Amino acid sequence: xxxxxxQIPELTKATVWMKDSKRVxxxxxxxxxxxxxxxxxISDFDMTLTRFAHNGKRCPTSHNILDSSKLISETxxxxxxxxxxxxxxxxxxxxxxxxEKLPFMVEWWTKAHALLIEQKIRKDQLTAAVxxxxxxxxxxxxxxFDHLHQHSIPLLIFSAGIGDILExxxxxxxxxxxxxxxxSNYMDFDESGVLQDFKGELIxxxxxxxxxxxxxxxxxxxxxxxxxxxxxDSLGDLTMADGVQDxxxxxxxxxxxxxxxxxxQSYLDSYDIVLERDETMDVPNAxxxxxxxxx
Ligand code: TMP
Ligand code: MG
Numbered sequence: 001x002x003x004x005x006x007q008i009p010e011l012t013k014a015t016v017w018m019k020d021s022k023r024v025x026x027x028x029x030x031x032x033x034x035x036x037x038x039x040x041x042i043s044d045f046d047m048t049l050t051r052f053a054h055n056g057k058r059c060p061t062s063h064n065i066l067d068s069s070k071l072i073s074e075t076x077x078x079x080x081x082x083x084x085x086x087x088x089x090x091x092x093x094x095x096x097x098x099x100e101k102l103p104f105m106v107e108w109w110t111k112a113h114a115l116l117i118e119q120k121i122r123k124d125q126l127t128a129a130v131x132x133x134x135x136x137x138x139x140x141x142x143x144x145f146d147h148l149h150q151h152s153i154p155l156l157i158f159s160a161g162i163g164d165i166l167e168x169x170x171x172x173x174x175x176x177x178x179x180x181x182x183x184s185n186y187m188d189f190d191e192s193g194v195l196q197d198f199k200g201e202l203i204x205x206x207x208x209x210x211x212x213x214x215x216x217x218x219x220x221x222x223x224x225x226x227x228x229x230x231x232x233d234s235l236g237d238l239t240m241a242d243g244v245q246d247x248x249x250x251x252x253x254x255x256x257x258x259x260x261x262x263x264x265q266s267y268l269d270s271y272d273i274v275l276e277r278d279e280t281m282d283v284p285n286a287x288x289x290x291x292x293x294x295x
Pocket of ligand 1 (some may be wrong): 044045047048061062063080083084091108109112157158159161205208240257
């Protein structure tokens with residue numbers, strides 16, 4: 001047993017998988033030696049910071065929060081559900097390459113956003129929609145957000161979901177601290193407060209690299225932070241750190257929520273630590289505790 005595992009016993013949980021634990025040890029030690037002022041955290045939102053399921057029931061993504069709210073007509077809800085049933089299986093299909101999936105993801109997001117725009121959603125209705133939803137951040141999220149804030153570690157939330165909704169989820173919990181920055185799809189409201197479009201370039205699950213490169217200003221501001229802790233749940237999340245300047249060490253933690261048997265090998269090949277059906281922030285929290293502790 002390695003010494004760092006004694007310091008991070010959470011890594012021995014039955015849900016934790018590592019292809020190369022020596023490599024994990026090496027990365028952790030290097031980051032710790034560099035000091036926490038060299039660290040930045042980059043995390044996906046849906047199904048990474050939020051739970052995948054609770055009591056056997058799927059939890060909503062930021063899109064689903066809107067889709068199943070009173071803001072969407074019954075036919076609108078049925079159409080959005082249809083899109084989900086068509087395209088989600090493609091998103092998580094481990095037999096298809098990312099290149100093959102790309103056009104389908106663009107189609108899904110484009111159709112879903114067009115449907116949302118048709119619904120004439122008002123900005124002032126979002127708070128209630130989030131309040132009435134079943135949105136749930138992962139167990140231990142309070143410690144995660146507070147720990148990063150206390151140590152002034154920047155957290156970039158990089159999401160193909162809806163920025164306005166995910167911010168509202170975190171704000172309603174009271175944890176939208178000033179060290180958080182969000183790259184996501186933000187709604188564009190007209191002067192009367194009605195949704196008329198989405199701002200900027202579309203972010204879907206498999207174009208986060210392009211999104212990262214477009215936001216070079218953010219990474220320029222953090223140019224002294226060469227070490228990254230990356231959290232994701234999709235293979236598309238692996239490119240979220242592609243804009244980081246002079247990257248030295250990156251530790252990638254992947255939540256494997258769905259299609260576990262089919263996805264395991266590819267997750268093990270690409271994420272340093274794989275968390276199988278783990279609905280908690282225990283492992284990221286323990287790693288942050290290790291990295292920020294004095295010894
Ligand atoms: P993420 O990058 O924050 O994980 O957000 C992307 C997730 O959003 C992805 O898993 C698919 C999901 N999604 C929906 O649930 N409904 C939709 O209409 C769309 C376009 C995406
Ligand atoms: Mg996700």
